[in-house]
Amino acid sequence: MKDRLFGRFVAPAILAVAAGFFLLPLFAMLRFALQNIQVIDLRWSNIFEKWSLAPLWSAFSDDQFGRALTLSLQLAFGTGLVSLILLVPTIVWVHLRLPRARSAVEFLTILPYVIPAIGMVAGIMVIKPHARWFLNSDLSLIPFYVVLALPFTFRSIDTGLKAIDLRTLVEASRSLGFGWIPTIVRVIVPNLRSAILSCLFLTVAVVLGEYTIADVLLKRTFPAFMGEYRGSDPKGGYGLAILSLVVTTLIFMIIGFVSRPRSMRRPRTKGTT
Protein backbone atom coordinates (compact mmCIF):
# COMPACT_ATOMS: atom_id res chain seq x y z
CA MET A 1 0.00 0.00 0.00
CA LYS A 2 2.82 2.31 1.01
CA ASP A 3 4.75 1.40 -2.17
CA ARG A 4 1.74 2.11 -4.35
CA LEU A 5 1.21 5.47 -2.70
CA PHE A 6 4.86 6.30 -3.31
CA GLY A 7 4.73 5.18 -6.94
CA ARG A 8 1.53 7.05 -7.71
CA PHE A 9 1.96 10.35 -5.92
CA VAL A 10 5.24 10.91 -4.10
CA ALA A 11 7.63 9.88 -6.89
CA PRO A 12 5.91 11.96 -9.63
CA ALA A 13 5.77 14.91 -7.19
CA ILE A 14 9.52 14.69 -6.52
CA LEU A 15 10.15 14.38 -10.25
CA ALA A 16 7.96 17.44 -10.94
CA VAL A 17 9.76 19.55 -8.32
CA ALA A 18 13.18 18.49 -9.67
CA ALA A 19 12.11 19.16 -13.26
CA GLY A 20 10.73 22.55 -12.21
CA PHE A 21 14.00 23.35 -10.46
CA PHE A 22 15.86 22.86 -13.75
CA LEU A 23 13.29 23.97 -16.28
CA LEU A 24 11.95 27.19 -14.70
CA PRO A 25 15.28 29.07 -14.84
CA LEU A 26 15.72 27.83 -18.42
CA PHE A 27 12.26 29.00 -19.29
CA ALA A 28 12.98 32.39 -17.68
CA MET A 29 16.17 32.55 -19.75
CA LEU A 30 14.23 31.71 -22.88
CA ARG A 31 11.64 34.43 -22.21
CA PHE A 32 14.40 36.94 -21.49
CA ALA A 33 16.23 36.05 -24.70
CA LEU A 34 13.45 35.63 -27.20
CA GLN A 35 10.46 37.70 -26.01
CA ASN A 36 10.66 41.26 -27.17
CA ILE A 37 9.32 42.60 -23.83
CA GLN A 38 11.11 44.54 -21.08
CA VAL A 39 12.09 42.22 -18.22
CA ILE A 40 10.11 44.28 -15.76
CA ASP A 41 6.95 43.80 -17.85
CA LEU A 42 7.19 39.99 -18.19
CA ARG A 43 3.97 38.46 -16.77
CA TRP A 44 2.09 35.16 -17.08
CA SER A 45 -0.52 37.12 -19.03
CA ASN A 46 1.88 37.99 -21.87
CA ILE A 47 3.54 34.59 -22.02
CA PHE A 48 2.57 34.03 -25.68
CA GLU A 49 3.28 37.53 -26.91
CA LYS A 50 6.07 39.06 -28.99
CA TRP A 51 8.27 36.00 -29.42
CA SER A 52 11.05 36.56 -31.93
CA LEU A 53 14.20 34.80 -33.09
CA ALA A 54 15.74 38.13 -34.11
CA PRO A 55 18.31 38.23 -31.23
CA LEU A 56 19.55 34.76 -32.31
CA TRP A 57 19.72 35.78 -35.98
CA SER A 58 21.72 38.85 -35.10
CA ALA A 59 24.11 36.68 -33.02
CA PHE A 60 24.44 34.31 -35.99
CA SER A 61 25.23 37.20 -38.28
CA ASP A 62 28.10 38.41 -36.09
CA ASP A 63 31.26 37.73 -38.10
CA GLN A 64 32.94 36.17 -35.03
CA PHE A 65 30.15 33.58 -34.60
CA GLY A 66 31.09 31.39 -37.55
CA ARG A 67 34.78 31.55 -36.71
CA ALA A 68 34.21 30.68 -33.04
CA LEU A 69 31.87 27.80 -33.85
CA THR A 70 34.27 26.43 -36.48
CA LEU A 71 37.16 26.60 -34.00
CA SER A 72 35.12 24.81 -31.33
CA LEU A 73 34.10 22.08 -33.78
CA GLN A 74 37.73 21.68 -34.89
CA LEU A 75 38.77 21.45 -31.24
CA ALA A 76 36.01 18.91 -30.55
CA PHE A 77 37.12 16.80 -33.51
CA GLY A 78 40.81 17.03 -32.52
CA THR A 79 40.05 16.29 -28.87
CA GLY A 80 37.92 13.29 -29.80
CA LEU A 81 40.57 11.93 -32.15
CA VAL A 82 43.48 12.40 -29.72
CA SER A 83 41.39 10.93 -26.87
CA LEU A 84 40.63 7.81 -28.93
CA ILE A 85 44.21 7.35 -30.13
CA LEU A 86 45.45 7.65 -26.55
CA LEU A 87 42.71 5.83 -24.72
CA VAL A 88 41.78 2.80 -26.82
CA PRO A 89 45.27 1.19 -26.82
CA THR A 90 45.92 2.27 -23.22
CA ILE A 91 42.69 0.84 -21.83
CA VAL A 92 43.08 -2.33 -23.90
CA TRP A 93 46.57 -2.72 -22.45
CA VAL A 94 45.32 -2.10 -18.91
CA HIS A 95 42.50 -4.63 -19.34
CA LEU A 96 44.80 -7.31 -20.74
CA ARG A 97 48.14 -6.79 -19.05
CA LEU A 98 47.61 -4.63 -15.96
CA PRO A 99 44.13 -5.46 -14.68
CA ARG A 100 45.21 -4.60 -11.15
CA ALA A 101 46.14 -1.07 -12.24
CA ARG A 102 42.62 -0.45 -13.57
CA SER A 103 41.28 1.15 -10.42
CA ALA A 104 44.35 3.43 -10.16
CA VAL A 105 43.91 4.51 -13.79
CA GLU A 106 40.20 5.05 -13.19
CA PHE A 107 41.02 7.22 -10.18
CA LEU A 108 43.46 9.30 -12.25
CA THR A 109 40.85 9.90 -14.92
CA ILE A 110 38.41 11.21 -12.33
CA LEU A 111 40.82 13.94 -11.17
CA PRO A 112 39.90 16.48 -13.88
CA TYR A 113 36.32 16.18 -12.65
CA VAL A 114 37.28 16.76 -9.03
CA ILE A 115 39.87 19.50 -9.56
CA PRO A 116 38.28 22.61 -11.08
CA ALA A 117 39.51 23.77 -14.49
CA ILE A 118 41.04 26.82 -12.83
CA GLY A 119 43.55 24.42 -11.23
CA MET A 120 44.74 23.47 -14.69
CA VAL A 121 44.85 27.14 -15.63
CA ALA A 122 47.31 27.71 -12.77
CA GLY A 123 49.46 24.94 -14.26
CA ILE A 124 49.22 26.46 -17.72
CA MET A 125 50.46 29.79 -16.30
CA VAL A 126 53.58 28.04 -15.06
CA ILE A 127 54.42 26.52 -18.45
CA LYS A 128 53.27 29.54 -20.48
CA PRO A 129 56.64 31.37 -20.64
CA HIS A 130 58.35 28.17 -21.89
CA ALA A 131 55.73 27.09 -24.38
CA ARG A 132 54.53 30.22 -26.11
CA TRP A 133 55.25 28.71 -29.54
CA PHE A 134 52.75 25.99 -28.69
CA LEU A 135 50.17 28.03 -26.79
CA ASN A 136 49.96 30.59 -29.61
CA SER A 137 48.10 28.08 -31.75
CA ASP A 138 44.32 27.83 -31.25
CA LEU A 139 44.64 24.05 -31.40
CA SER A 140 46.89 24.11 -28.31
CA LEU A 141 43.66 23.73 -26.34
CA ILE A 142 43.35 20.12 -27.52
CA PRO A 143 45.63 18.51 -24.89
CA PHE A 144 43.87 20.41 -22.10
CA TYR A 145 40.47 19.39 -23.41
CA VAL A 146 41.64 15.76 -23.67
CA VAL A 147 42.43 15.91 -19.94
CA LEU A 148 39.14 17.67 -19.11
CA ALA A 149 37.14 15.09 -21.06
CA LEU A 150 38.97 12.12 -19.49
CA PRO A 151 36.34 11.31 -16.82
CA PHE A 152 33.77 10.83 -19.60
CA THR A 153 35.87 9.44 -22.43
CA PHE A 154 37.64 6.87 -20.21
CA ARG A 155 34.35 5.57 -18.89
CA SER A 156 32.69 5.18 -22.27
CA ILE A 157 35.65 3.24 -23.75
CA ASP A 158 36.13 1.22 -20.55
CA THR A 159 32.45 0.21 -20.49
CA GLY A 160 32.59 -0.71 -24.18
CA LEU A 161 35.61 -2.94 -23.61
CA LYS A 162 33.95 -4.64 -20.65
CA ALA A 163 31.01 -5.57 -22.87
CA ILE A 164 33.14 -7.65 -25.26
CA ASP A 165 35.28 -10.73 -24.61
CA LEU A 166 38.39 -8.64 -25.19
CA ARG A 167 41.06 -11.20 -24.30
CA THR A 168 39.65 -13.93 -26.53
CA LEU A 169 39.09 -11.59 -29.49
CA VAL A 170 42.62 -10.17 -29.24
CA GLU A 171 44.18 -13.61 -28.90
CA ALA A 172 42.09 -14.97 -31.78
CA SER A 173 43.23 -12.12 -34.00
CA ARG A 174 46.87 -12.52 -33.00
CA SER A 175 46.84 -16.29 -33.47
CA LEU A 176 45.46 -15.64 -36.97
CA GLY A 177 48.43 -13.47 -37.86
CA PHE A 178 47.63 -9.85 -37.00
CA GLY A 179 49.93 -7.81 -34.72
CA TRP A 180 48.74 -5.46 -31.99
CA ILE A 181 47.92 -2.37 -34.09
CA PRO A 182 46.01 -4.18 -36.88
CA THR A 183 44.17 -6.09 -34.14
CA ILE A 184 43.06 -2.84 -32.51
CA VAL A 185 42.01 -1.36 -35.86
CA ARG A 186 40.33 -4.44 -37.34
CA VAL A 187 38.89 -6.17 -34.30
CA ILE A 188 38.57 -3.86 -31.30
CA VAL A 189 37.50 -0.58 -32.89
CA PRO A 190 34.66 -2.11 -35.00
CA ASN A 191 33.31 -3.82 -31.88
CA LEU A 192 33.48 -0.60 -29.85
CA ARG A 193 31.42 1.45 -32.29
CA SER A 194 28.79 2.66 -29.85
CA ALA A 195 31.39 3.30 -27.11
CA ILE A 196 33.49 5.34 -29.54
CA LEU A 197 30.46 7.32 -30.70
CA SER A 198 29.49 8.18 -27.14
CA CYS A 199 33.14 9.10 -26.41
CA LEU A 200 33.09 11.49 -29.39
CA PHE A 201 29.73 13.03 -28.50
CA LEU A 202 30.79 13.53 -24.88
CA THR A 203 33.94 15.25 -26.12
CA VAL A 204 31.81 17.61 -28.22
CA ALA A 205 29.68 18.36 -25.15
CA VAL A 206 32.78 19.09 -23.03
CA VAL A 207 34.36 21.31 -25.69
CA LEU A 208 31.14 23.25 -26.32
CA GLY A 209 30.81 23.89 -22.59
CA GLU A 210 34.40 24.82 -21.61
CA TYR A 211 34.97 28.50 -20.97
CA THR A 212 37.69 28.97 -18.33
CA ILE A 213 40.78 27.69 -20.14
CA ALA A 214 39.80 29.20 -23.50
CA ASP A 215 39.23 32.56 -21.83
CA VAL A 216 42.57 32.51 -19.98
CA LEU A 217 44.48 31.54 -23.12
CA LEU A 218 42.57 34.19 -25.10
CA LYS A 219 41.14 31.70 -27.58
CA ARG A 220 37.88 32.67 -29.23
CA THR A 221 36.05 29.39 -28.92
CA PHE A 222 32.28 29.22 -29.10
CA PRO A 223 31.77 29.41 -25.30
CA ALA A 224 34.24 32.33 -25.10
CA PHE A 225 32.39 34.08 -27.95
CA MET A 226 29.09 33.49 -26.12
CA GLY A 227 30.46 35.04 -22.94
CA GLU A 228 31.75 38.04 -24.82
CA TYR A 229 28.64 38.46 -26.97
CA ARG A 230 26.48 38.45 -23.85
CA GLY A 231 28.26 41.65 -22.83
CA SER A 232 27.24 43.51 -25.99
CA ASP A 233 23.86 41.84 -26.62
CA PRO A 234 22.51 40.05 -23.52
CA LYS A 235 19.39 38.75 -25.30
CA GLY A 236 21.36 37.21 -28.18
CA GLY A 237 23.98 35.86 -25.73
CA TYR A 238 21.37 34.04 -23.66
CA GLY A 239 19.67 32.85 -26.84
CA LEU A 240 22.96 31.24 -27.87
CA ALA A 241 23.36 29.72 -24.39
CA ILE A 242 19.92 28.10 -24.70
CA LEU A 243 20.76 26.87 -28.19
CA SER A 244 23.99 25.37 -26.90
CA LEU A 245 22.04 23.60 -24.15
CA VAL A 246 19.57 22.22 -26.67
CA VAL A 247 22.40 20.94 -28.88
CA THR A 248 24.11 19.30 -25.86
CA THR A 249 20.82 17.71 -24.78
CA LEU A 250 20.33 16.36 -28.31
CA ILE A 251 23.87 14.95 -28.18
CA PHE A 252 23.10 13.12 -24.94
CA MET A 253 19.87 11.78 -26.43
CA ILE A 254 21.85 10.46 -29.39
CA ILE A 255 24.36 8.85 -27.00
CA GLY A 256 21.48 7.21 -25.15
CA PHE A 257 20.18 5.93 -28.47
CA VAL A 258 23.43 4.59 -29.89
CA SER A 259 24.61 3.00 -26.64
CA ARG A 260 21.43 1.02 -26.06
CA PRO A 261 22.21 -2.65 -25.44
CA ARG A 262 21.98 -4.28 -28.83
CA SER A 263 19.57 -7.18 -29.00
CA MET A 264 22.05 -8.63 -31.45
CA ARG A 265 24.75 -9.35 -28.89
CA ARG A 266 26.63 -12.63 -29.28
CA PRO A 267 24.68 -15.41 -27.58
CA ARG A 268 26.64 -16.93 -24.71
CA THR A 269 24.18 -19.68 -24.05
CA LYS A 270 24.86 -23.30 -24.86
CA GLY A 271 23.97 -23.98 -28.45
CA THR A 272 22.51 -26.76 -30.48
CA THR A 273 23.71 -27.75 -33.92
Place this chain on the structure above:
Amino acid sequence: MSALEFHRVRKLFGATVALTDFELAIGPGEFVSLLGPSGCGKTTALRIAAGFERADIGTVRLGDRDLSPIPAHKRNMGMVFQSYSLFPNLDVRRNVAFGLKARRVDAVTIARRVDEMLETVQLTGLGDRYPHQLSGGQQQRVALARALASQPEVLLLDEPLSALDARVRSDLRDEIKRIQRETGVTTLFVTHDQDEALAMSDRVGVMSNGCLEQIGAPHEVYQSPASPFVARFVGSINEIPSAAGTILVRPEALEIHDDMANATWTGTMVASTFQGPSTIFEIRLDVVDALVRVHTATGRHHSSPGDRVSISMKGTHILID
Protein backbone atom coordinates in the same frame (compact mmCIF):
# COMPACT_ATOMS: atom_id res chain seq x y z
CA MET B 1 61.99 -34.42 -35.89
CA SER B 2 59.09 -33.38 -33.67
CA ALA B 3 56.60 -30.87 -35.02
CA LEU B 4 56.18 -29.19 -31.64
CA GLU B 5 58.49 -29.71 -28.72
CA PHE B 6 58.57 -28.39 -25.15
CA HIS B 7 61.94 -28.75 -23.47
CA ARG B 8 62.27 -28.28 -19.69
CA VAL B 9 59.66 -25.52 -19.70
CA ARG B 10 58.97 -23.77 -16.44
CA LYS B 11 56.40 -21.08 -15.74
CA LEU B 12 55.51 -19.33 -12.49
CA PHE B 13 52.61 -16.96 -11.87
CA GLY B 14 53.81 -15.12 -8.77
CA ALA B 15 54.47 -17.89 -6.27
CA THR B 16 52.24 -20.38 -8.09
CA VAL B 17 54.01 -22.99 -10.18
CA ALA B 18 52.08 -23.46 -13.43
CA LEU B 19 54.63 -25.65 -15.23
CA THR B 20 57.81 -27.24 -14.00
CA ASP B 21 60.31 -29.17 -16.14
CA PHE B 22 57.60 -29.73 -18.69
CA GLU B 23 58.71 -32.01 -21.52
CA LEU B 24 56.56 -32.91 -24.50
CA ALA B 25 57.32 -33.78 -28.10
CA ILE B 26 54.52 -34.03 -30.63
CA GLY B 27 55.21 -35.77 -33.93
CA PRO B 28 54.07 -34.40 -37.30
CA GLY B 29 50.36 -35.06 -37.85
CA GLU B 30 49.92 -36.37 -34.34
CA PHE B 31 46.88 -35.58 -32.14
CA VAL B 32 48.03 -35.19 -28.55
CA SER B 33 45.76 -34.29 -25.65
CA LEU B 34 46.76 -32.76 -22.36
CA LEU B 35 44.40 -33.97 -19.70
CA GLY B 36 44.29 -32.90 -16.09
CA PRO B 37 42.33 -31.16 -13.37
CA SER B 38 41.95 -27.39 -13.48
CA GLY B 39 45.10 -25.58 -12.42
CA CYS B 40 47.40 -28.44 -13.50
CA GLY B 41 49.14 -26.26 -16.12
CA LYS B 42 47.70 -27.74 -19.31
CA THR B 43 46.27 -24.45 -20.59
CA THR B 44 49.49 -22.64 -19.65
CA ALA B 45 51.46 -25.10 -21.82
CA LEU B 46 49.12 -24.43 -24.74
CA ARG B 47 49.27 -20.66 -24.24
CA ILE B 48 53.07 -20.79 -24.16
CA ALA B 49 53.00 -22.68 -27.47
CA ALA B 50 50.60 -20.07 -28.90
CA GLY B 51 52.83 -17.20 -27.75
CA PHE B 52 50.34 -15.70 -25.29
CA GLU B 53 52.57 -16.50 -22.31
CA ARG B 54 56.34 -16.61 -22.05
CA ALA B 55 58.16 -19.54 -20.49
CA ASP B 56 60.40 -18.46 -17.57
CA ILE B 57 62.92 -21.17 -18.42
CA GLY B 58 63.09 -23.74 -21.20
CA THR B 59 62.37 -23.72 -24.91
CA VAL B 60 59.50 -24.45 -27.23
CA ARG B 61 60.42 -25.48 -30.77
CA LEU B 62 58.32 -25.66 -33.89
CA GLY B 63 60.19 -27.99 -36.22
CA ASP B 64 63.75 -26.66 -36.04
CA ARG B 65 62.75 -23.12 -35.00
CA ASP B 66 62.99 -21.86 -31.43
CA LEU B 67 59.67 -20.10 -30.81
CA SER B 68 60.81 -17.99 -27.83
CA PRO B 69 61.63 -14.79 -29.78
CA ILE B 70 58.71 -15.16 -32.21
CA PRO B 71 55.55 -13.20 -31.31
CA ALA B 72 52.16 -14.92 -31.33
CA HIS B 73 51.07 -13.49 -34.68
CA LYS B 74 54.11 -14.86 -36.51
CA ARG B 75 53.98 -18.43 -35.19
CA ASN B 76 51.63 -19.83 -37.85
CA MET B 77 49.44 -21.72 -35.40
CA GLY B 78 45.68 -22.03 -35.53
CA MET B 79 43.80 -21.87 -32.29
CA VAL B 80 40.24 -22.64 -31.21
CA PHE B 81 39.21 -21.20 -27.87
CA GLN B 82 36.92 -22.37 -25.12
CA SER B 83 34.68 -19.31 -25.34
CA TYR B 84 33.14 -18.35 -28.66
CA SER B 85 35.82 -16.26 -30.26
CA LEU B 86 34.30 -15.28 -33.61
CA PHE B 87 34.53 -11.60 -34.46
CA PRO B 88 30.97 -10.32 -33.88
CA ASN B 89 31.26 -7.62 -36.53
CA LEU B 90 32.19 -10.03 -39.33
CA ASP B 91 30.02 -12.60 -41.07
CA VAL B 92 31.07 -16.25 -41.28
CA ARG B 93 32.94 -15.88 -44.60
CA ARG B 94 34.93 -12.90 -43.37
CA ASN B 95 35.69 -14.64 -40.08
CA VAL B 96 37.10 -17.63 -41.96
CA ALA B 97 39.03 -15.33 -44.33
CA PHE B 98 40.56 -13.32 -41.46
CA GLY B 99 43.82 -15.24 -41.14
CA LEU B 100 44.26 -15.38 -44.92
CA LYS B 101 43.96 -11.58 -45.07
CA ALA B 102 46.71 -11.31 -42.47
CA ARG B 103 48.90 -13.34 -44.82
CA ARG B 104 47.96 -11.06 -47.75
CA VAL B 105 46.52 -13.91 -49.82
CA ASP B 106 44.79 -12.71 -53.02
CA ALA B 107 40.99 -12.39 -53.07
CA VAL B 108 40.35 -15.27 -55.49
CA THR B 109 42.38 -17.72 -53.42
CA ILE B 110 40.68 -16.48 -50.24
CA ALA B 111 37.21 -17.07 -51.73
CA ARG B 112 38.16 -20.58 -52.86
CA ARG B 113 39.76 -21.47 -49.55
CA VAL B 114 36.78 -20.15 -47.55
CA ASP B 115 34.42 -22.29 -49.66
CA GLU B 116 36.61 -25.35 -49.05
CA MET B 117 36.75 -24.74 -45.31
CA LEU B 118 33.01 -24.17 -44.99
CA GLU B 119 32.45 -27.43 -46.84
CA THR B 120 34.91 -29.20 -44.54
CA VAL B 121 33.05 -28.07 -41.42
CA GLN B 122 29.68 -28.65 -43.17
CA LEU B 123 28.49 -25.08 -42.99
CA THR B 124 28.18 -24.35 -46.71
CA GLY B 125 25.33 -21.90 -47.18
CA LEU B 126 25.80 -20.15 -43.85
CA GLY B 127 28.60 -17.89 -45.08
CA ASP B 128 26.61 -14.68 -44.81
CA ARG B 129 25.38 -15.30 -41.26
CA TYR B 130 26.77 -13.31 -38.36
CA PRO B 131 28.04 -15.08 -35.21
CA HIS B 132 24.96 -14.10 -33.19
CA GLN B 133 22.81 -15.91 -35.76
CA LEU B 134 24.63 -19.23 -35.17
CA SER B 135 24.29 -21.86 -32.45
CA GLY B 136 27.22 -22.59 -30.14
CA GLY B 137 28.17 -25.73 -32.09
CA GLN B 138 28.07 -23.85 -35.40
CA GLN B 139 30.21 -21.06 -33.95
CA GLN B 140 32.88 -23.54 -32.87
CA ARG B 141 32.81 -25.13 -36.34
CA VAL B 142 33.41 -21.71 -37.88
CA ALA B 143 36.21 -21.11 -35.35
CA LEU B 144 37.75 -24.42 -36.43
CA ALA B 145 37.42 -23.49 -40.11
CA ARG B 146 38.98 -20.10 -39.38
CA ALA B 147 41.89 -21.67 -37.50
CA LEU B 148 42.58 -24.18 -40.30
CA ALA B 149 42.00 -21.85 -43.28
CA SER B 150 45.55 -20.53 -43.32
CA GLN B 151 47.00 -24.04 -43.08
CA PRO B 152 48.77 -23.65 -39.74
CA GLU B 153 51.67 -25.87 -38.80
CA VAL B 154 50.01 -26.71 -35.48
CA LEU B 155 46.39 -26.60 -34.37
CA LEU B 156 45.85 -25.66 -30.73
CA LEU B 157 42.49 -26.55 -29.19
CA ASP B 158 41.78 -24.99 -25.80
CA GLU B 159 38.78 -26.93 -24.43
CA PRO B 160 36.74 -26.04 -27.53
CA LEU B 161 33.87 -28.35 -26.58
CA SER B 162 33.33 -27.43 -22.97
CA ALA B 163 30.77 -24.67 -23.59
CA LEU B 164 28.54 -26.99 -25.65
CA ASP B 165 25.80 -29.33 -24.51
CA ALA B 166 26.35 -33.10 -24.48
CA ARG B 167 24.96 -34.09 -27.89
CA VAL B 168 26.62 -31.26 -29.81
CA ARG B 169 29.83 -31.96 -27.94
CA SER B 170 29.91 -35.57 -29.03
CA ASP B 171 29.08 -34.68 -32.68
CA LEU B 172 31.73 -31.99 -32.82
CA ARG B 173 34.26 -34.29 -31.15
CA ASP B 174 33.89 -36.79 -33.99
CA GLU B 175 33.99 -33.95 -36.50
CA ILE B 176 37.24 -32.51 -35.12
CA LYS B 177 38.87 -35.93 -35.20
CA ARG B 178 37.73 -36.51 -38.80
CA ILE B 179 38.98 -33.09 -39.95
CA GLN B 180 42.27 -33.58 -38.15
CA ARG B 181 42.73 -36.95 -39.87
CA GLU B 182 41.84 -35.48 -43.27
CA THR B 183 44.07 -32.43 -42.97
CA GLY B 184 46.87 -34.20 -41.12
CA VAL B 185 47.53 -31.12 -39.00
CA THR B 186 49.60 -31.60 -35.85
CA THR B 187 47.20 -30.97 -32.97
CA LEU B 188 47.55 -30.16 -29.30
CA PHE B 189 44.24 -30.48 -27.48
CA VAL B 190 43.69 -29.35 -23.92
CA THR B 191 40.78 -30.79 -21.97
CA HIS B 192 39.68 -31.82 -18.51
CA ASP B 193 37.25 -34.35 -20.00
CA GLN B 194 38.85 -37.79 -20.06
CA ASP B 195 36.27 -39.23 -22.48
CA GLU B 196 37.21 -36.60 -25.04
CA ALA B 197 40.92 -37.14 -24.54
CA LEU B 198 40.70 -40.95 -24.73
CA ALA B 199 38.37 -40.94 -27.75
CA MET B 200 40.18 -38.38 -29.89
CA SER B 201 43.88 -38.66 -29.26
CA ASP B 202 46.81 -40.60 -30.64
CA ARG B 203 48.49 -39.96 -27.31
CA VAL B 204 47.21 -38.57 -24.02
CA GLY B 205 49.37 -36.66 -21.55
CA VAL B 206 48.05 -36.61 -18.01
CA MET B 207 49.16 -33.58 -16.04
CA SER B 208 49.26 -32.77 -12.36
CA ASN B 209 50.78 -29.78 -10.54
CA GLY B 210 52.60 -28.49 -13.60
CA CYS B 211 54.19 -31.84 -14.51
CA LEU B 212 53.43 -34.42 -17.12
CA GLU B 213 52.71 -37.54 -15.03
CA GLN B 214 52.41 -39.86 -17.98
CA ILE B 215 52.08 -39.72 -21.74
CA GLY B 216 51.06 -42.60 -23.91
CA ALA B 217 48.40 -44.09 -26.14
CA PRO B 218 44.92 -43.83 -24.56
CA HIS B 219 44.81 -47.57 -23.77
CA GLU B 220 48.26 -47.44 -22.13
CA VAL B 221 47.29 -44.51 -19.91
CA TYR B 222 44.08 -46.27 -18.97
CA GLN B 223 45.36 -49.79 -18.54
CA SER B 224 48.88 -49.16 -17.27
CA PRO B 225 48.78 -45.93 -15.32
CA ALA B 226 52.26 -44.78 -14.34
CA SER B 227 51.19 -43.29 -11.04
CA PRO B 228 48.32 -43.52 -8.56
CA PHE B 229 47.32 -39.99 -9.67
CA VAL B 230 46.89 -41.14 -13.28
CA ALA B 231 45.02 -44.25 -12.15
CA ARG B 232 42.64 -42.19 -10.07
CA PHE B 233 42.19 -39.36 -12.61
CA VAL B 234 41.61 -41.45 -15.73
CA GLY B 235 38.63 -43.78 -15.55
CA SER B 236 37.10 -45.08 -12.32
CA ILE B 237 39.09 -47.04 -9.79
CA ASN B 238 38.56 -49.21 -6.71
CA GLU B 239 40.81 -48.54 -3.75
CA ILE B 240 41.26 -51.59 -1.53
CA PRO B 241 43.46 -51.24 1.60
CA SER B 242 45.97 -54.08 2.09
CA ALA B 243 49.13 -54.78 4.08
CA ALA B 244 51.30 -53.75 1.12
CA GLY B 245 49.43 -50.47 0.59
CA THR B 246 46.27 -49.40 -1.20
CA ILE B 247 45.50 -51.62 -4.16
CA LEU B 248 44.17 -49.63 -7.12
CA VAL B 249 42.17 -51.76 -9.51
CA ARG B 250 39.75 -50.96 -12.35
CA PRO B 251 36.13 -52.14 -11.89
CA GLU B 252 36.34 -54.30 -15.03
CA ALA B 253 39.53 -55.99 -13.74
CA LEU B 254 37.59 -57.68 -10.93
CA GLU B 255 35.58 -60.85 -11.26
CA ILE B 256 32.64 -62.01 -9.13
CA HIS B 257 32.16 -65.65 -8.15
CA ASP B 258 29.35 -67.36 -6.30
CA ASP B 259 31.91 -69.99 -5.27
CA MET B 260 33.61 -68.79 -2.09
CA ALA B 261 36.82 -70.88 -2.54
CA ASN B 262 39.97 -69.41 -4.16
CA ALA B 263 38.67 -65.90 -3.76
CA THR B 264 40.89 -62.93 -3.00
CA TRP B 265 38.12 -61.19 -1.07
CA THR B 266 34.67 -62.07 0.11
CA GLY B 267 31.81 -59.70 0.69
CA THR B 268 28.15 -58.88 0.46
CA MET B 269 26.39 -57.51 -2.60
CA VAL B 270 25.03 -54.05 -1.80
CA ALA B 271 23.52 -52.92 -5.10
CA SER B 272 23.45 -53.67 -8.80
CA THR B 273 22.84 -51.13 -11.53
CA PHE B 274 21.79 -52.26 -15.00
CA GLN B 275 23.42 -50.12 -17.70
CA GLY B 276 22.44 -51.92 -20.91
CA PRO B 277 25.45 -53.84 -22.16
CA SER B 278 27.12 -53.84 -18.74
CA THR B 279 26.00 -54.11 -15.14
CA ILE B 280 27.70 -52.45 -12.18
CA PHE B 281 27.74 -54.38 -8.91
CA GLU B 282 28.63 -52.75 -5.60
CA ILE B 283 30.08 -55.07 -3.00
CA ARG B 284 31.01 -54.38 0.62
CA LEU B 285 34.18 -56.41 1.42
CA ASP B 286 34.35 -58.38 4.69
CA VAL B 287 37.96 -58.07 5.85
CA VAL B 288 38.76 -54.50 4.93
CA ASP B 289 35.87 -52.14 5.19
CA ALA B 290 35.78 -51.08 1.52
CA LEU B 291 33.02 -50.72 -1.04
CA VAL B 292 34.13 -51.88 -4.47
CA ARG B 293 32.49 -51.59 -7.86
CA VAL B 294 32.68 -54.40 -10.39
CA HIS B 295 31.69 -53.97 -14.06
CA THR B 296 30.61 -57.13 -15.84
CA ALA B 297 28.93 -57.85 -19.13
CA THR B 298 25.19 -57.98 -18.53
CA GLY B 299 24.04 -61.59 -18.07
CA ARG B 300 27.43 -62.87 -16.94
CA HIS B 301 26.54 -62.78 -13.32
CA HIS B 302 23.29 -62.91 -11.37
CA SER B 303 23.39 -61.79 -7.76
CA SER B 304 20.95 -59.74 -5.79
CA PRO B 305 21.61 -57.29 -2.98
CA GLY B 306 22.27 -59.20 0.22
CA ASP B 307 23.89 -62.22 -1.53
CA ARG B 308 27.31 -63.44 -0.38
CA VAL B 309 29.89 -63.28 -3.19
CA SER B 310 33.64 -63.58 -3.65
CA ILE B 311 35.89 -61.43 -5.81
CA SER B 312 39.19 -62.06 -7.52
CA MET B 313 41.47 -59.97 -9.70
CA LYS B 314 42.03 -60.77 -13.35
CA GLY B 315 45.68 -60.01 -12.80
CA THR B 316 46.20 -56.87 -14.86
CA HIS B 317 45.44 -53.17 -14.42
CA ILE B 318 46.68 -53.15 -10.84
CA LEU B 319 48.75 -50.57 -9.05
CA ILE B 320 49.78 -50.28 -5.44
CA ASP B 321 49.85 -46.79 -3.89
